[in-house]
Amino acid sequence: MAKWxxxxxxSASTVETDAGTSGYGNLLPTILSVYHSPDWWIDTGExxxxxxxxxxxSTYQAGRASSLLMGNGARAVVRGVGxxxxxxxxxxxxxxNNVHHVPSVKxxxxxxxxxxxxxxxxxxxxxxxxxxxxxxxVGKGYESGGLFCLSLTDTYFNxxxxxxxxxxxxxxxxxxxxxxxxxxxxLAGLNLIPKFDVVKSSKCxxxxxxxxxxxxxxxxxxxxxxxxxxxxxxxxEMNGELTKGGKRYFLTFIDCCTRFCNVHLLKTKxxxxxxxxxYKAEVENQLERKN
Numbered sequence: 001m002a003k004w005x006x007x008x009x010x011s012a013s014t015v016e017t018d019a020g021t022s023g024y025g026n027l028l029p030t031i032l033s034v035y036h037s038p039d040w041w042i043d044t045g046e047x048x049x050x051x052x053x054x055x056x057x058s059t060y061q062a063g064r065a066s067s068l069l070m071g072n073g074a075r076a077v078v079r080g081v082g083x084x085x086x087x088x089x090x091x092x093x094x095x096x097n098n099v100h101h102v103p104s105v106k107x108x109x110x111x112x113x114x115x116x117x118x119x120x121x122x123x124x125x126x127x128x129x130x131x132x133x134x135x136x137x138v139g140k141g142y143e144s145g146g147l148f149c150l151s152l153t154d155t156y157f158n159x160x161x162x163x164x165x166x167x168x169x170x171x172x173x174x175x176x177x178x179x180x181x182x183x184x185x186x187l188a189g190l191n192l193i194p195k196f197d198v199v200k201s202s203k204c205x206x207x208x209x210x211x212x213x214x215x216x217x218x219x220x221x222x223x224x225x226x227x228x229x230x231x232x233x234x235x236x237e238m239n240g241e242l243t244k245g246g247k248r249y250f251l252t253f254i255d256c257c258t259r260f261c262n263v264h265l266l267k268t269k270x271x272x273x274x275x276x277x278x279y280k281a282e283v284e285n286q287l288e289r290k291n
Contacts (some may be wrong), residue, residue, distance in 0.1 A: 044112035057082035088139035
């Protein structure tokens with residue numbers, strides 16, 4: 001019988017408060033630690049609010065030594081508690097009280113049960129959820145990677161502030177769908193993206209190839225104004241396939257003025273001369289009748 005092994009460090013882990021923390025019971029909510037993110041995620045199995053970034057916490061108070069027991073057997077230290085104000089997309093603000101600061105947890109989690117205790121209502125439908133309070137719409141969020149992420153107004157800007165200003169301008173140019181450099185300068189002036197030193201002579205090779213204008217076609221040569229003055233003969237093989245009558249080639253005569261076309265089937269190419277003489281005689285007879 002195989003020996004039981006604890007889950008890997010990157011797998012889903014459970015957490016419970018020690019005796020040092022009180023007021024939340026001994027439930028075992030789930031925490032998924034994958035990567036550091038400034039977003040906030042709804043967790044209906046969690047019994048506490050958890051934040052990894054201390055800069056997001058206001059009225060911070062360093063608590064006495066306490067820890068959280070992770071599902072992989074490790075313990076995560078709780079540095080303190082505080083209040084977090086989340087600004088939602090429609091201008092509403094949700095205040096989270098008694099948020100635990102746990103630096104080793106890489107996702108900021110909102111306890112669904114604590115939201116309900118504060119009078120909020122969570123309605124999950126398909127790949128989104130709606131947050132309301134006493135019948136008034138507060139905010140919304142969407143499913144991402146198996147969890148529900150709350151839509152915030154300042155999430156993107158917090159992410160930008162953590163990006164190194166040494167990132168190549170071409171990377172941002174690609175991320176913004178190859179936007180022109182003048183617009184990137186305006187975005188940098190609004191502090192929406194890092195500021196760069198734009199070189200006037202710099203060019204994006206993909207933009208040059210994709211946006212290069214095509215030169216106009218040359219004007220077509222003037223056609224003959226009178227029918228039968230100029231005839232274009234052409235012979236072509238039918239891709240090696242034979243017709244029911246054993247014909248391998250076809251011959252065309254195209255009038256330059258009227259674009260009228262005559263087609264003849266040939267067994268061999270030497271038949272072209274005979275058909276050409278026949279067609280020439282017919283053209284001469286038609287010209288005589290016309291004159």
